[in-house]
Each structure stands twice: as structure tokens, then as C-alpha cells.
Amino acid sequence: MRVVYTGGEGEITEKKSHFIATVKPVQSEEEAVAFINETKKKYWDARHNCSAFVIGERQELTRCSDDGEPAQTAGRPMLDVLLREKITDVAVVVTRYFGGVLLGTGGLVRAYQAATQAGLAASRLIEKCKGQQLLVHTDYNGLGKLQYLFGQKHTVILDTAYEADVTMIILVPAEQKEILPKEIIELTNGSAGLEWGKTCVYALIDKEVVFF
Template sequence: MTEQYKTVYEGGEGEIVEKKSRFIATVRPVETEEEALAFIEEMKKKYWDARHNCSAYVLGERQELMRCSDDGEPSQTAGKPMMDVLTGAGLTNVAVVVTRYFGGTLLGTGGLVRAYSAATKEGLANSTIITKYWGTKLLVNTDYNDIGKLQYLFGQREIPIMDAQYTEKVSFVVLIPVSRVEEIKKAVTEAVSGRAGMEEVEQLFYALIDGEYICF
């Protein structure tokens, strides 16, 4: 299990015009190859009257699966440059289709590579890109006297408090990268002189999106 990877949270669209040819990039997050293929077919139906609907997708936390299609353009001038943009940005679990409406002027192989790359970059620029972290939800129970110490500790170490319950004792649920669990447990124990109880609730991926932590 990889500890973190970059992906697209919300896809976007981007368009460039090169010598009167329109290149429309549509980006979408995908989890499986079936999702990627269904997305490509959806775009081909949407832009049925276009000359080309070239595609690329990357899947797997370590980019294990990569596929691309030139869809009738000269070999290596569309799908591969599009995929290179995705992998160059360190992205995975993402698909992109670049639709071309031919403008009447041939661009040559170099011009096609530049156009498909630029369109893909424009689509990514209009997408929401996030980093997903593999983390642990840790439940921490302690006395009311220790609230300030723990809040300070979590704030200093940039550990988000996802939930807080105030009953006979105080319970915090915090989100910690897996690699830092033992470090944080030790810091909590030292901060409250061993008075805190701790339990690892679950492991999951999470990301910081628009200032808010989202679990997946």
C-alpha cells in the first residue's frame, strides 16, 4: 500500500485552438479500467461529429496501468503525449479525452504533439487535483484537564481533529498518516503523562480539499 498519491478529485475541461483546429480536453477521475473505457465511449458519443477523440488513462496507486489511443491521428502524436502529461504531473486514477475538430490545416507531427499536450494541460488546469494520503483514525480518550495540551499538540504537528465528544471524559478522533502513528502516540502519552487511552479505529485514504479534510 502506497502512503500517498496524486489524483483528480473533480475533472474539468479545457480548450485550445491551433491553426483553426479546436482541441477540447475533458478530464475525469476513474477508479477502474471499465470506468475509463465507459468515459471514453461517452465522450465519443458526445462529440460524435469530431474528427478525432484521442484518449489516455493512468490507473493504480503506482501508475501500474497506462493506456492511450491516437484515434486516427498519426502514431505517437496524440495519446502518448497526453499520457506523458498525466504521468509527468504524477497523476493516477485519471482519464482524459481530447476531441479535435479539424480546422483545415495540417499541423505536422510536432504540431500535433504540442497541441494535444497543451490541451491536456489546459484540462488539468481546470480540474481539482489532490494528494490522497493513507492514514489512520486514532481515538484518544482523556481527562478534561488535558484538553488544552492535546489541542496544542495536534495543532503543532498539523494533525486534524475530525471529531470531539465531551462526556465524562473527552474523546478526540484525529487523522494521522500511517507513517506517523507511533510518533503521535508517543507524543500524546508524554504530553498527558500516560493518562490518555488510544485506539486505532480504521485505516483509510484522506485528502485536504479546500481547507477541509475528506475521507475516502
């Protein structure tokens, strides 16, 4: 899942109208609605506070509002940006201070989409991944081979315990759950012991693993 880790605020100006896009991560419709209402209060003197939000692993819950702009010229174009970028669990409010020049239907669509993109650009986006921890028990002869394999596959090593043998805890992405254990067994000629741990949702942020 592609989500917003930290929200941001982006601005554009189009024919004297000023657009402010405020982006925030949300987990529920109630949270999204509260954020939209809060932003409307903040920018109470603006002509429009249009909004869109997407929630759910498969982007299954979507809502949008034109807030007084001509139908389909604000909220829906904003929502289309979020869907196209495959972002979920996010809400966006684009505030418009009218500059006295009409933009026309096409101009409004382009302006609200550009503002939404500016808001996303000012935010931090991350990829949430599903995975499972795997405990790998090996002797010291197999350690170097496994370290090389994990380096090649960019496998995250969460912990390593050096005792009579070596125990490594690695993070296996869901898409590697079938193939990686087989590669470990092959590489160590069947001598490595494998024990599945807990499943998790995680992201790599600044090369550090963050669990959700």
C-alpha cells in the same frame, strides 16, 4: 494519490485546429473505455478523439490512443502529462477539429499536451491520503497540551467528547503513525490512553475531511 475529484473541460486553438480536452475520474478500465466511447459519440463529427487513462494506486494500468493521428503524437504525449503530474484514476479525451493547417509532429505533441493540461486546469485535483483514526483519552489537564500539539501538526480532530475525562478522535496520516502516538504519550507524561480505530482513505476538501 493525486486524483481528479471533479472532471472538467479545457480548450485550446492551435493554427486554426480546435482542441477540446474532457477529463473524468474513473475507477476501472471498463469505466474509462465507456467514457472514451461516450465522448466519441458526443464529438462524432471531429477528425480525432485521442485518449489516455491511468488507473491504480501506483499508476500501474495505462492505455492511450492516437485515434488516427501519426503514431506517438497524441495519446502518448497526453499520457506523459498524466504520469508526470502523478495523477491516477483518470481518463482524458482530446477532441480535435482540424483547421486545415498541418501542425507537424512536434506541433501535434505540444498541442495535445497543452490541451491535456488545459483540461486538468479546468478540473479539481485532490490528494487522497491513507490514515487511521486514533481515540485519545485524557484528563482536562492534558487537553490544552494536546490541542496545541494537534494544532502545530495540523492534525484533524474528528470529534471530542467532554465527560469526566476527555475523549478525542483524531485522524493520523499513515506517515505519522509511528511518531504521533509517542509525542502524545511524552506530552502527557504517559497519562493519555490511546486506542486505534479504523483505517481509512481521505482527502481534505475546502478544509473538510472527505472519506472514500
